[in-house]
Amino acid sequence: MRTLGQVRRWRWAVLIAWLAAPFAQAALQLELQPQGLSAAQSVAAERALQQVRMRMPPSWQGRFQQPVKVRWSDTLPAHVHGRARNGTITLQRALLDSVQEDQPLPRPLEAALIHELTHVLDRSPQGGWSRDARLRDLAGWQRRPWRLGRTGNAFSGRSPDDYERASPAEFLAVNAEHLLLDPDYACRRPAVAAWFADHLGPIVHAVDCDTRLPLMQAEEDAGAATLLELDPARVYGVDYLLAEGNDQLMSRWGHSMLRLVICAPGRPRGPACRMDLSHHRVLSYRAFVGDVQISSWRGLTGAYPSRLFVLPLNQVINEYTQVELRGLSSVPLALEAPDIASLLERVAQVHWSYDGRYLFVSNNCAVETGKLLQEGVPRLASPGLNRLTPRGLLSRLERLGVADASVLADRGQATRQGYYFASAEDHYQQLFDAARQQLPLGTADVGHWLRQPASERARWVEQGDLRATAALLLLEQAALRREELRARDVLKRLLGDPGNADGTARDALRALLEDTGQLISPAALVQGDGYGLPSADERVQASAAAAQLSARGVPAWQALQTQLKHRLPQAQQRELALIDSNLARLGARMRALAREDEGRVAPH
Template identity: 90%
Template sequence: MQPTGQVRRWRWAVLIAWLAAPCAHAALQLELQPQGLSATQIVAAERTLQQVRTRLPSGWQARFQQLVLVRWSDTLPAHVHGRTRNGTITLQRALLDSVQEDQPLPRPPEAALIHELTHVLDRSPQGGWSRDPRLRDLAGWQRRPWKLGRTANAFSGRSPDDYERASPAEFLAVNAEHLLLDPDYACRRPAVAAWFADHLGPTAHAVDCDTRLPLMQAEEEAGAATLLELDPARVYGVDYLLAEGNDQLMSRWGHSMLRLVICAPGRPRGPACRMDLSHHRVLSYRAFVGDVQISSWRGLTGAYPSRLFVLPLNQVINEYTQLELRGLSSVPLAMDEQEIASLLERVAQVHWSYDGRYLFVSNNCAVETGKLLQEGVPRLASPGLNRITPRGLLTRLERLGVADASVLADRGQATRQGYYFASAEAHYQQLFDVARRQLPLGTADVGDWLRQPASQRARWVEQGDLRATAALLLLEQAALRREELRARDVLKRLLGDPDTGDAAARDTLRALLEDTGQLVSPAALVKGGGYGLPSAGERAMATEAAAQLSVQGAPAWKALQRQLKQRLPVRQQRELATIDSTLARLGARMRELAREDGVTAAAVR
């Protein structure tokens, strides 16, 4: 068959472009196999080959050592765009139908050829990149504890193509497509783009990315969240934050977290930033309970999602020291500015993409925190941080010279410098000692006092002086928080029981949990199919969606709490009501005693 005029023109154009290409491109040789193609399809196929030659960076092209044959066939399954066998690429012939003369080349045929060329290169003696441990870390095949291989890929959120999780080789090929065809790829997946640049050379794309990292942070008010745009340049350091254990099954080993020491706006990066506590944030892996049935067994079997929460430090301090009476140790980790930026970038990728399962034994807070540190700071990947207990992880970090636990040696100094946050139990005991020095309260232990029925504690309201009354007021506030925690557990069981008749409350709670799930897994807040870190437009969309959910959620949580109080057992309702009454009486007595003290002082003057 003699070539038509159109085919001859395209062949001359291809030849001229080939001769004009830099010598470094000469290693890549693509040869079209025209069998079965019409004249129009031959033109489209040659145009595709030439376009891809211009896409592939010279460093990539120089690695090809063998001629690559490219054929187009209609024998592939409809959903398969290409296959590579023994250095020969077969592409779906139907892809050529979308190529139109004098129109930009459509993405599918170009992407398919880039994808398969990446497989050719990866399978060659010069390749093997899909076996690189660092790529597998970045891609989401995470290391298991006890060096038992790697997990399945749970980075399913905001993926450009679910097929990338089929295998590391497919991840490499899929991401090569987007790296070469998407100008903003380096902004969406900066760590993977940097990996490609290190191993295969830089691409032609040069874009300015917003270095701030978007993190959906919880607010103090239940059901509220906002988007934090975190500038890594404001993060002075990262601490390993360890909550002490207690008697609860899921808490007896402690809890692993990371503390971001963020400088207040306008403050130069330095040690003084450690005192900007209101700006510090905590990264905490927790099992997100998206239903009303709370079950320890489900936590053991991986039925709950594992989510990376971003929380205000002050909220975490209050939660552990005031409510759960657990101390917090904050141990600095030795990281330079580049490592901190790398870790924060990984934090953002996990926050927007990770959908893991919480397992009390093998994928708990310590395991998740260790994986985050390994993947975010490459030098920590080789020795490994896979420990299954929070204290075990801290010990491993100390042995590697990463964690400096010497800051905790002097407990008083550690408390003053913000390295240790003591349980409020000792403070409560001091308050109780103040009160019992004046009043015969019947026990020397504050724990025994708080465990007494509220009606017994209420007998002492009118009997103390100003100092003793102030101490009893603070202790009664602590008693209220403890009783509210117990009430919350009771309500969980009531709502989890389908026979209690609280269907409306259950439906309300499920809806609120669904909204909260979007706030702690923010990919659901952005519509439109983007991938990786959200763009400026997607961040604005997430900010608006979070604001709407917060406006609705915060008052809805309060209303539900009021409604559920009516469903508590009578004894517990009476206990809460007595505490409320006692607090009101203690407050009134303090005001009365303060006025009397004021009158006495005036008379003395």
């Protein structure tokens, strides 16, 4: 007689066997069709089937409900290794010729069989994964911002096989090959590897991945960049960074960016990290102008590449508030640590692989930023973030409860806490008002003052006291930045006109733009057949290449700027020279006044 415990154990064993039966019966069965094979080829083919079956994880094998017939043929096109139709796989017979006894199977043979088995499984009632919306997001078929459907796949950089972009089904099959054959696949394409684990079961990988994410970041000097290896654990938060609009055609709706709130080394992750401004980075989609002239029409037609720039926050603040006189709002996003890690992973994939087209209307900064958020944070994909304007995207994020714009309600407090960076125009007006308290400058508006010719401003250079002179010095520096902006526009037009341009300068600028293109599209910096995120050796290679380009680019940009100044119209050259003279005289007067003050207060 069985005891009660034995009966219970017997019942559990029966139940487990009953639950496992369908998977045991449905385990992958590969049936070799030997027609047309020699005896040696049949042995090689049987060995290939056995070895690939062993590579297939049990969770994958258990999904096959029918045996899969495998036959070999010489009638496939030369560039096609295999095909799967009606549950039967046909492979190139020539793949068997390189099979050698006691040697690993040739990779093309294993890859072809894994590829076609994935197609068989995907097309079965248990499959359908290539239609999964999340997979298409990860693969690069992005959602259109203003109509149904998806865009073409622009993730062409660092791809293991261009064929993966032929269709989502081919992306699935190509990546299944690399997932099962490359030990470091999960390090190179972590998000796709995680998707496979969620949908088809986990894969055991022996490689420990470096969790730091490589990003090529711009430096302060023109033409310089370095490799940032960003640890997601140091990122406290992500803000939606909105630059206010201005009167320029391509800037009137504002500009969408993301701000990474990165903690200084050694600082615990927390709110205090918001004050570590020198460590914060900005993700900014921009049209990369790879020629010597920017055209609004070409921007409307997608002629410019869309690039994800990684910039120091301080540089962005200066660019918008000091040079373009545009305020910046930094609105925190409600993202948890796993959301941030997932988003940063997507940022790195985009940075190394994406080669989109920038269209000022339908694929602009707001559209690109929205796609980055919804692809990087899966829970944001369902409601969708496709908006055509930067303010429209912010409003959408607010309605979803993701963005908290209440931090901007009190402008003074927002400025003190680093949520708002005011345009320098208000500051300039305050400086101007301070100078006007002593000097009759003839206008009450700082904008009018800065637009005056430098010769008009020169009349007051040596008239003020220390406070007024200091204010006029800062304002003259602002006037210089504005004049340099105008000079750049003039030079772009000159260089864009073959009839007027200096051929040597034009060639030099093209070479520098080519180098810059490599720095902001860093896949070109790494040689070899690697794909996805760079390995440790590839990161060293990319860092060294960036250092070499930077060492060449910084002095070359400076030399070109000096050379091009002589190409400006005479009137503009005189204006720049007068501003330089004003600055020198104001600086000298400040030093003299400071010495006089020191003499008056010195002890006797």
